[in-house]
Amino acid sequence: MIEVRVLGSGCARCKELEKMCFNVAAENNIDVDIQKITDLKDIMSYGIMQTPGLVINGKVKLSGKLPTAPTLLHWMQEG
Amino acid sequence: MNRNKLWFAATLIAFWFLVYLNLEKLAALLSGATGLSGVKEGYARSFEFFIFEVPKVLMLLTLIVFVMGIIRTFFSPEKTRGLLEKKSLFLGNVLAAVLGIFTPFCSCSAVPLFIGFVEAGIPLGVTLSFLIAAPMINEVAVILLFGLFGWQTALIYVSTGLVIAITSGYIIGKLKLERFVEEWVYEIKSVKTETEEEKITFDNRIESGYAAVKDIVSKVWLYIIIGVGIGSLAHGYVPEDFMAGIMGKSAWWSVPLSVLIGIPLYSNAAGIIPIVSVLIEKGASLGTALAFMMAVIGLSLPEAVILKKVLKLPMIFIFFGIVGAGIMIIGYIFNLIY
Numbered sequence: 003m004i005e006v007r008v009l010g011s012g013c014a015r016c017k018e019l020e021k022m023c024f025n026v027a028a029e030n031n032i033d034v035d036i037q038k039i040t041d042l043k044d045i046m047s048y049g050i051m052q053t054p055g056l057v058i059n060g061k062v063k064l065s066g067k068l069p070t071a072p073t074l075l076h077w078m079q080e081g
Numbered sequence: 082m083n084r085n086k087l088w089f090a091a092t093l094i095a096f097w098f099l100v101y102l103n104l105e106k107l108a109a110l111l112s113g114a115t116g117l118s119g120v121k122e123g124y125a126r127s128f129e130f131f132i133f134e135v136p137k138v139l140m141l142l143t144l145i146v147f148v149m150g151i152i153r154t155f156f157s158p159e160k161t162r163g164l165l166e167k168k169s170l171f172l173g174n175v176l177a178a179v180l181g182i183f184t185p186f187c188s189c190s191a192v193p194l195f196i197g198f199v200e201a202g203i204p205l206g207v208t209l210s211f212l213i214a215a216p217m218i219n220e221v222a223v224i225l226l227f228g229l230f231g232w233q234t235a236l237i238y239v240s241t242g243l244v245i246a247i248t249s250g251y252i253i254g255k256l257k258l259e260r261f262v263e264e265w266v267y268e269i270k271s272v273k274t275e276t277e278e279e280k281i282t283f284d285n286r287i288e289s290g291y292a293a294v295k296d297i298v299s300k301v302w303l304y305i306i307i308g309v310g311i312g313s314l315a316h317g318y319v320p321e322d323f324m325a326g327i328m329g330k331s332a333w334w335s336v337p338l339s340v341l342i343g344i345p346l347y348s349n350a351a352g353i354i355p356i357v358s359v360l361i362e363k364g365a366s367l368g369t370a371l372a373f374m375m376a377v378i379g380l381s382l383p384e385a386v387i388l389k390k391v392l393k394l395p396m397i398f399i400f401f402g403i404v405g406a407g408i409m410i411i412g413y414i415f416n417l418i419y
Contacts, residue, residue: 013189042192042390046269051158051197052190066158066190 150293206254343376
């Protein structure tokens, strides 16, 4: 099971990233646990400065922008 | 590096220059074809203004956003934070304001950015210099000023924006207002999670340029067309000196009034600047118009609401008060000079 955390307190891109994660996981039959983290303190505890942030299996993968679908898939498969 | 991509970008830029440098002729051709060329009626003057200004501004916007998109790949909030750590107060403010222009910034990330800076030990005043400069001196505003007024006005705007960001942040730093920051901000200790350092290739940078164009131009093109549209109508129909009484130099109260009206007007720069350019053409003074634009772009209620999460109410008022006062002073100075 891959642990995916989407960090963001409600910006448009944060919602988009969450949707992307669900779609990529579903299309490729990856077993994931996707959770959105909206509390500022929790978001900040990951040390990012831009939202959305993406954390896969405890590692911050990116912040402030959206990944491409293939990159996202690659990260999930890696994890 | 992918050679094809480089050639493609170079070809696009060459084509851009070809069209841009001949834009006046193309617009004249179009107005000639409609038979409106030389007609002195209001509608003809509005039309000629519109068909020249809209493509001109949109083209400038596309090019500069592309270039800025590439430049911004060299900067990141993390790098900026690193550069600002352990800088003395005044130098820190100057650096923060300048970096505010180049660091990728979205107002939705203002709070995480604020916390990230403060947590790293960057003084409050320096952090605020960054947060004032970043939204106020944005590329859309600067391009529109360049396109509609010329490079001198664009330069004035950038430098006065920097002065306001630096001095406001410096004053806030001197006032030692840390007690007005919500306590929990200082309690956050971010765990140093492993962040993978991305390798950015030249291809990635060019792609970021395209992405910025897609992102920003798709958001603002409509505002520009509407803004220039209203501007064109005023250009054709509103008499000269119409604004002189309300926004002219002689009306001393116009500067504070413009700032007060500007704060709740959270229009983006794209819509407001074309209208302001016509206000000036119709007799508004430059200082008053400049103060109005800065208040609209740099001070906004949504931003206050976002910052309210990390700053206590008195701090929000002080912040708006100092920046607002700075904008007014700049407005008066320009009314005096010009």
